[in-house]
Amino acid sequence: MLDEVVIKTESLLKIFEEGKKREVTALNDVSLQIRRGEVFGLLGPNGAGKTTLIRILVGLLTPTGGEAHVLGRNVTADIEYIRERVALLPQEAGIYERLTARENLIYYGGLYGIPEETLNERADELLDIVGLREKEDYQVKGFSGGMKRKVLVARALIIEPEIIFMDEPTTGVDTIGARVVRTLLKRLSSERNQTIILTTHDLNEVSELCHRVGILNQGRLVAVGKPTELEEKFKAANLEEVFTGLVTGEGVYGE
Ligand SMILES: Nc1ncnc2c1ncn2[C@@H]1O[C@H](COP(=O)(O)OP(=O)(O)OP(=O)(O)O)[C@@H](O)[C@H]1O
Numbered sequence: 001m002l003d004e005v006v007i008k009t010e011s012l013l014k015i016f017e018e019g020k021k022r023e024v025t026a027l028n029d030v031s032l033q034i035r036r037g038e039v040f041g042l043l044g045p046n047g048a049g050k051t052t053l054i055r056i057l058v059g060l061l062t063p064t065g066g067e068a069h070v071l072g073r074n075v076t077a078d079i080e081y082i083r084e085r086v087a088l089l090p091q092e093a094g095i096y097e098r099l100t101a102r103e104n105l106i107y108y109g110g111l112y113g114i115p116e117e118t119l120n121e122r123a124d125e126l127l128d129i130v131g132l133r134e135k136e137d138y139q140v141k142g143f144s145g146g147m148k149r150k151v152l153v154a155r156a157l158i159i160e161p162e163i164i165f166m167d168e169p170t171t172g173v174d175t176i177g178a179r180v181v182r183t184l185l186k187r188l189s190s191e192r193n194q195t196i197i198l199t200t201h202d203l204n205e206v207s208e209l210c211h212r213v214g215i216l217n218q219g220r221l222v223a224v225g226k227p228t229e230l231e232e233k234f235k236a237a238n239l240e241e242v243f244t245g246l247v248t249g250e251g252v253y254g255e
């Protein structure tokens with residue numbers, strides 16, 4: 001991991017207007033820094049704001065207030081620069097159902113202007129890693145949920161991005177597949193200094209994979225740190241206790 005900060009948010013605010021009277025504050029005063037090569041886990045219960053934060057950082061949503069910088073550029077001013085250098089594995093949809101597994105990778109990489117020969121080499125390697133080589137010429141629409149997730153993981157990686165946002169990369173993926181994905185992400189961080197921001201509901205995955213985690217609750221960042229630091233700070237036996245304590249308001253002894 002390097003010292004260079006590649007993601008920085010300051011007092012980030014996102015309010016969704018629903019109709020005239022209802023608003024949802026999805027992110028509230030979120031200030032966060034993530035360094036190059038770091039595997040950073042975003043945790044939080046359903047509706048906490050994890051996907052919203054990722055979508056702001058890749059330019060799919062504009063913040064209501066505060067600032068966000070990715071690779072030193074402001075997401076509202078310089079999103080083209082950022083988009084060329086980051087990849088997103090979305091929580092939902094985003095896959096090209098009518099294309100085959102291989103075509104999904106090649107087409108996506110082509111959008112980034114990567115030469116076909118390079119793409120074919122990378123696709124071979126990635127499809128091997130995620131175990132879809134034999135199915136590479138099948139249309140994705142017939143794939144199971146976990147197989148689609150694997151295609152999306154491979155597709156995000158084919159552009160060899162500086163930063164990879166993965167919104168629940170292992171949800172629905174079987175035990176062995178999830179292990180493969182985790183091993184791959186660890187390698188990209190340690191060998192290539194790629195920065196990985198992932199969300200997950202699997203706290204074991206977080207303990208194994210993430211250098212640091214940020215816990216969101218109702219749009220607020222309620223804790224940031226190394227899993228072991230948080231356990232110490234909150235006098236908890238494990239990350240699950242930290243998480244439960246912070247999110248339910250029970251058993252938070254730290255501060
Ligand atoms: N496009 C939208 N329009 C209106 N409200 C939205 C929109 N997107 C998200 N929200 C609201 O913002 C809040 C945060 O949602 P978000 O999807 O970021 O949560 P999350 O932490 O990713 O949850 P999950 O674990 O279920 O994926 C929720 O209250 C949600 O209903």
Ligand SMILES: [Mg+2]
Nearest residue numbers: 050051052091
């Ligand atoms: Mg989400």
